[in-house]
Amino acid sequence: MALDSKIPSGPIEKKWYNHKFNLKLVNPSNRRKYHIIVVGTGLAGGAAAATLGEMGYNVTAFCYQDSARRAHSIAAQGGINAAKNYRNDGDSVYRLFYDTVKGGDYRAREANVYRLAELSNNIIDQCVAQGVPFAREYGGYLDNRSFGGAQVSRTFYARGQTGQQLLLGAYSSLSRQVAEGTVTVHGRHEMLDVVIIDGKSRGVIVRDMVTGEIKSFAADAVVLATGGYGNVYYLSTNAKGCNTTAIWRAHKKGAFFGNPCFVQIHPTCIPVSGEHQSKLTLMSESLRNDGRVWVPVKKGDTRKPKDIPEAERDYYLERRYPSFGNLVPRDVASRAAKQVCDEGRGVGTSKMAVYLDFADAIKRQGKARIEEKYGNLFDMYQEITDENPYELPMRIYPAIHYTMGGLWVDYNLMTTIPGLFAGGEANFSDHGANRLGASALMQGLADGYFVLPSTVSGYLGSTELKKVTTDAPEFKVAEKEVKDRITKLLSVKGKYSVDHYHKKLGKIMWDYVGMSRNEAGLKSAITEIRALREDFWKNVRVLGEGEELNQSLEKAGRVADFLELGELLASDALNRRESCGGHFREESQTEDNEAKRDDENYSYVSAWEYKGDGVEPELHKEELTFEHCKPSQRSYK
Amino acid sequence: MNFKLKIWRQKNSKDKGRFVDYTIENVADDTSFLEMLDILNEKLIANNEDPVAFDHDCREGICGTCSLHINGRPHGPKPKVTACQLFMRTFRDGEQITIEPWRAKSFPVIRDLITDRGAFERIIQAGGFISASTGSAPDGNAIPIPKADAEWAMDAAACIGCGACVAACKNASAMLFVSAKVAHLGKLPQGKVEAKKRVLNMIAQMDKEGFGSCTNTYACEAECPKGISVANIAYLNREFLKAGLS
Ligand SMILES: Cc1cc2nc3c(=O)[nH]c(=O)nc-3n(C[C@H](O)[C@H](O)[C@H](O)COP(=O)(O)OP(=O)(O)OC[C@H]3O[C@@H](n4cnc5c(N)ncnc54)[C@H](O)[C@@H]3O)c2cc1C
Ligand code: FES
Numbered sequence: 054m055a056l057d058s059k060i061p062s063g064p065i066e067k068k069w070y071n072h073k074f075n076l077k078l079v080n081p082s083n084r085r086k087y088h089i090i091v092v093g094t095g096l097a098g099g100a101a102a103a104t105l106g107e108m109g110y111n112v113t114a115f116c117y118q119d120s121a122r123r124a125h126s127i128a129a130q131g132g133i134n135a136a137k138n139y140r141n142d143g144d145s146v147y148r149l150f151y152d153t154v155k156g157g158d159y160r161a162r163e164a165n166v167y168r169l170a171e172l173s174n175n176i177i178d179q180c181v182a183q184g185v186p187f188a189r190e191y192g193g194y195l196d197n198r199s200f201g202g203a204q205v206s207r208t209f210y211a212r213g214q215t216g217q218q219l220l221l222g223a224y225s226s227l228s229r230q231v232a233e234g235t236v237t238v239h240g241r242h243e244m245l246d247v248v249i250i251d252g253k254s255r256g257v258i259v260r261d262m263v264t265g266e267i268k269s270f271a272a273d274a275v276v277l278a279t280g281g282y283g284n285v286y287y288l289s290t291n292a293k294g295c296n297t298t299a300i301w302r303a304h305k306k307g308a309f310f311g312n313p314c315f316v317q318i319h320p321t322c323i324p325v326s327g328e329h330q331s332k333l334t335l336m337s338e339s340l341r342n343d344g345r346v347w348v349p350v351k352k353g354d355t356r357k358p359k360d361i362p363e364a365e366r367d368y369y370l371e372r373r374y375p376s377f378g379n380l381v382p383r384d385v386a387s388r389a390a391k392q393v394c395d396e397g398r399g400v401g402t403s404k405m406a407v408y409l410d411f412a413d414a415i416k417r418q419g420k421a422r423i424e425e426k427y428g429n430l431f432d433m434y435q436e437i438t439d440e441n442p443y444e445l446p447m448r449i450y451p452a453i454h455y456t457m458g459g460l461w462v463d464y465n466l467m468t469t470i471p472g473l474f475a476g477g478e479a480n481f482s483d484h485g486a487n488r489l490g491a492s493a494l495m496q497g498l499a500d501g502y503f504v505l506p507s508t509v510s511g512y513l514g515s516t517e518l519k520k521v522t523t524d525a526p527e528f529k530v531a532e533k534e535v536k537d538r539i540t541k542l543l544s545v546k547g548k549y550s551v552d553h554y555h556k557k558l559g560k561i562m563w564d565y566v567g568m569s570r571n572e573a574g575l576k577s578a579i580t581e582i583r584a585l586r587e588d589f590w591k592n593v594r595v596l597g598e599g600e601e602l603n604q605s606l607e608k609a610g611r612v613a614d615f616l617e618l619g620e621l622l623a624s625d626a627l628n629r630r631e632s633c634g635g636h637f638r639e640e641s642q643t644e645d646n647e648a649k650r651d652d653e654n655y656s657y658v659s660a661w662e663y664k665g666d667g668v669e670p671e672l673h674k675e676e677l678t679f680e681h682c683k684p685s686q687r688s689y690k
Numbered sequence: 691m692n693f694k695l696k697i698w699r700q701k702n703s704k705d706k707g708r709f710v711d712y713t714i715e716n717v718a719d720d721t722s723f724l725e726m727l728d729i730l731n732e733k734l735i736a737n738n739e740d741p742v743a744f745d746h747d748c749r750e751g752i753c754g755t756c757s758l759h760i761n762g763r764p765h766g767p768k769p770k771v772t773a774c775q776l777f778m779r780t781f782r783d784g785e786q787i788t789i790e791p792w793r794a795k796s797f798p799v800i801r802d803l804i805t806d807r808g809a810f811e812r813i814i815q816a817g818g819f820i821s822a823s824t825g826s827a828p829d830g831n832a833i834p835i836p837k838a839d840a841e842w843a844m845d846a847a848a849c850i851g852c853g854a855c856v857a858a859c860k861n862a863s864a865m866l867f868v869s870a871k872v873a874h875l876g877k878l879p880q881g882k883v884e885a886k887k888r889v890l891n892m893i894a895q896m897d898k899e900g901f902g903s904c905t906n907t908y909a910c911e912a913e914c915p916k917g918i919s920v921a922n923i924a925y926l927n928r929e930f931l932k933a934g935l936s
Binding site for chain 1 (some may be wrong): 836
């Protein structure tokens, strides 16, 4: 199968405009006859479901939490980008486009990114109209701040709770559609498979997480907006329930997986404290606007931070990257932190941490101003670590945060399965090999409010769809597969809990497929993951029944999928023998240990096709061309 | 640290439920409350006993999923934090800790410590929104909003919908939850257009769901992990009166 990205022709500024005109429309009075399933109610899914409902389609949405309002988008802190240029500091759609392509280390599609930058402004307008309480200046106008990696102030924010406020905005629109009767939301329902009929995606199989009932839902189109797969590493800044199940099942049914190895490791998280740790907490990147990152110059320096004089501190980001300093992009900051810790200059009891120091900022701006900007983050830090960041520097370390990879989609956000779309973090589009801060919220909402409603309509308007009900044999087969798998998980009755396996998988992933990767390590990872997966199916212990609320069973299904995805992730990393963005191959670095991209051989998107259990997946390549942003070695010096 | 735990176990919504005693040992003081429950569950699984079901997701105090009544208080003894942000160092070594689900007629227990908070969904559906369909919005800066109003709106909008206010109230009233949404939207010019309808519909739905009435004890504010102020309730009462009058 050849990949067709369906990028419209014409000048980049006109592509989306022309494409929208060319998309077929569905007559308003016919729309309610179409049934669209949206899996996921985060920014991407919530916004898509609400908007499709407003347009008059008949929509059914699912989420695994009890309420659509609890999707993990809620946890985003820092902000959302838009090219409004309200600061008059030289920003523009073109500059946001350029920064995003460059920030993604030239591994994203120009046309998609341009559209994203264009839509960014509409998003802010839409959110303000919904009542999102963005930060404002005294004149009553919207405030902005600059955010990691950007040299303009284009980030809109709502204190340290931007994701929460944007999600509550989408949720309120969704709730309005529920009241209007256009959308039905099923909370505590987990999607376990997609159903393909005549080569098109025509529905899903879900498990009611309260009763355990396996249910079928038929539809004319299915949208997956199920978030990222960072939890394949066990410890991450994701919520405990974040999973790959929906997109992995779709992958196994024929949807190609794009760039699985592009994972973002966020530089500013609270370090791991012990074995019992169940998740990692992000400290917003906005802190790097005022905090200075340092470690002692000397190895193994155990003095308290305040006892280390200026001359014996290494502000390594400012030293290595004088023009960007503490604001270098995430991948660069994370790797630099790992390097200084590997040199033995890490701080704290674990020695796997660096300082993020606010002393200078407090001296310059006053404690009140710092409190106004970051109060809730400082409180959160103190709550978790029992240390006061107004007096002591914070200790931070990189953690798994975001997955740029995801289902491969074309310009319409359609996967390689006709009628199956993917939006938000679940798809691979837009961020290339590294995502810039405040761009995921932008992408989720661009996909949800603007792109998917147009392209899903275009698909429905131009596709012959025969009538399908859940009585179709394809549904029965898929239901049976799902039930058999649950029975299998419950019948192993082995020795070890699901968490036991998840932690082991996480360790393999972090050690070999983490911030720094090499051929030998990746090969070991693949061997170890295979062995672990085999052991899982022989020795996992899942208690209880299928027909009841059973959290161990939920976790078991997710970890079983992570055990498969983990291998693909490592294989993808092994294939890509270059360093780019968040993917650092030790074999490909410059003399001063900076990442070295290889455009000659790797200027493509890896799209993996599933070929069966135990069979090597097939790699398809979507070559990337750059007409506007000429690839250069990224330099933040 | 060691603890004696007294945990509510209930197989499903029909089961009557009961307390079961457990002990847990050698817990590091920087373990979070939910991690302590994880450790307990690992122990139970190792003994072939059903793990304790409890709701949680973000584990960073923002999604509003976790909902534990700990030693008689929603989210436990520490003010302004959710259960997932509570650490074991808050407790005394050897202390007995009682863990229950939210107790309110409108939040029926589904299993162990998990309740059904669907009533909150239906209250929002009754009017907790501004009717602004995608595509209809003017420029974000078209309407300046006084900073003080935006700040009030943000304070109210910080509600995470966990239901601690209901669990804290002797009447199981949902006034703090409802008023936070009414104030968040009502304080903004965009939300004023539908203000009257919103407050009437949301209150009507709240009553229909069987939440009790507010008798101004302010237990809700004291237990709210996000510090949502009862000033919102006063605001709601004024809006409600205005809406009824005109
Ligand atoms: C701590 C943190 C801070 C962040 N800060 C920022 C920031 O400041 N700026 C920024 O731009 N980005 C930020 N990000 C990234 C950004 O928040 C996410 O990428 C984005 O919100 C993802 O949105 P989404 O709609 O794709 O997925 P999510 O919000 O994760 O939603 C996924 C949805 O899918 C559902 N789901 C998942 N699996 C299934 C299944 N199998 N069956 C049924 N339903 C399912 C879930 O219930 C949920 O409703 C942050 C991320 C984290 C973790
Ligand atoms: S788990 Fe999200 S608030 Fe506690």
